[in-house]
Structures are given as C-alpha cells and as structure tokens.
Amino acid sequence: MASADPPSGARRGGTGFTPAGLTFWSLNVRGLNIPEKRSSLMRRLWAARASVVFLQEMHFRQGDAPKLGDKRYSIGFYANHPEAKKAGVAILFTSTTQFHCTGLQADPQGRYLFIKGNIADTTYTFACLYCPNRRQHTFIGQTLAKLGRFREGLLVVAGDFNLPLDPRRDTSRGVSTIPTHCLRATLRSLHKLGVGDREHGTVRPRAHDSTYECPPFQTHGKAVAVK
Numbered sequence: 455m456a457s458a459d460p461p462s463g464a465r466r467g468g469t470g471f472t473p474a475g476l477t478f479w480s481l482n483v484r485g486l487n488i489p490e491k492r493s494s495l496m497r498r499l500w501a502a503r504a505s506v507v508f509l510q511e512m513h514f515r516q517g518d519a520p521k522l523g524d525k526r527y528s529i530g531f532y533a534n535h536p537e538a539k540k541a542g543v544a545i546l547f548t549s550t551t552q553f554h555c556t557g558l559q560a561d562p563q564g565r566y567l568f569i570k571g572n573i574a575d576t577t578y579t580f581a582c583l584y585c586p587n588r589r590q591h592t593f594i595g596q597t598l599a600k601l602g603r604f605r606e607g608l609l610v611v612a613g614d615f616n617l618p619l620d621p622r623r624d625t626s627r628g629v630s631t632i633p634t635h636c637l638r639a640t641l642r643s644l645h646k647l648g649v650g651d652r653e654h655g656t657v658r659p660r661a662h663d664s665t666y667e668c669p670p671f672q673t674h675g676k677a678v679a680v681k
Contacts, residue, residue, distance in 0.1 A: 476551070476573070479504040480612035482584075485513040487539065492522055500526050505551050508612040510584035512542035529553055533560035533567040543567045543582040543613065559604050566597050568604050577607025585616040590632070591639040598643045611649055615640065
C-alpha cells in the first residue's frame with residue numbers, strides 16, 4: 455500500500471527532512487476515481503511541497519482501488535470501504551520524508567486510519583478521520599479513544615470532522631446547525647487526548663491555510679491538531 459508526493463517548507467537534514475520542517479495538508483477530495491483528477495492532485499501537492507498528506511472521501515473500493523501516488527509520493531497507507539465506492543481515507547508521504555511504519559490500524563468501513571512509525575529519530579502517530587454527517591461527536595469520541603490506546607510519540611490528527619470546531623472562526627456566518635453540546639463533546643474528546651493550543655484548545659489553520667482549492671476539487675479539508 456504505497457503512494458507518494460512532495461514536502462512543503464520542510465528543511466533538509468542529511469538525506470531527508472527534519473521533523474521540525476514537516477508540512478501537513480488535509481484534504482477532502484470528494485472522489486479520486488478519475489485518472490485526471492488523481493494526476494492533478496499529485497501535481498498540486500508537489501507544487502505546495504506538502505510532506506504529509508491526509509485525504510478523505512477517496513471513494514475507492516477495497517480490492518478495486520486505482521493506483522494513487524507516483525515516484526514523488528512513494529509511501530502511502532489506505533483504509534477503503536469493502537463494498538462501495540464511498541468514504542475512504544489515506545495518509546501519504548513524500549519519498550524524501552523517509553517514514554518507517556511500525557504499526558497500523560484501519561477502519562473496515564474506511565472512516566479512519568492510524569499509523570505510527572519513525573521519521574529520522576522521532577516517533578510519530580498520524581491519524582486521518584472522515585466523520586459521518588450524523589452523530590459526529592459520538593464517532594469522534596469512540597475513534598479518539600481507540601487512537602489513545604494506539605498512539606506513540608508525537609501525535610498528528612487531521613481530517614474532515616463534518617462539523618465546525620469553533621463556528622465563529624470556521625463558518626462564514628459564525629454559527630452552526632450542530633447542537634452546542636455536540637461541539638463541546640467533540641472538544642472534550644480532543645482535549646482528553648491531549649490535543650490543543652493555548653488560545654482555542656485546538657490547532658486549526660485558517661481557512662486559506664488549511665484548504666486545498668482548485669477546479670477539480672472545490673472542497674476544503676481541515677487539519678486538526680499536533681501534540
């Protein structure tokens with residue numbers, strides 16, 4: 455299971471890139487079964503110099519997935535739906551990132567993927583989530599509990615939560631139709647995992663920093679947190 459692309463803003467250290475220089479992109483791609491769309495994605499990721507990429511909604515079926523990646527993104531891990539072309543998540547690394555996997559946990563329904571391993575002398579756990587559009591807080595709570603038992607080293611959580619963690623910052627109107635108690639439950643799950651920053655409790659890049667926008671996609675993906 456492999457796929458590749460390039461590092462962004464990463465600093466060279468020896469033959470690879472230093473952990474401090476890793477750049478993360480989280481993208482909801484709304485399907486990648488069209489070859490031209492996959493090629494466009496690889497080109498745009500390379501141009502952006504993304505070193506670790508989290509993809510949601512690839513719409514690949516297990517056992518019938520097309521090739522994703524190229525010589526630039528030669529390392530990739532996937533969780534696909536077993537029967538239908540829906541959901542699906544992936545984590546890709548550039549070949550220069552030199553990630554060495556030591557463990558993997560994938561959702562059979564293609565909703566989450568956890569991997570852990572080493573880059574240089576640092577141990578990382580990377581998690582990619584694609585939440586359902588109902589009872590998101592329940593899914594997130596249960597999934598992050600599994601992640602807590604799996605994790606080692608530095609933790610990076612990214613994906614499409616299908617809800618705004620802070621409606622005032624994450625929505626154009628500053629409000630959300632998601633009940634407040636659901637948003638609070640989601641934040642509690644993140645905080646319990648130890649993911650957060652000083653000001654808002656979660657690390658969320660601004661919309662124009664965290665999104666991948668080009669004609670074939672017209673969609674946004676948000677990275678969540680690093681600890």
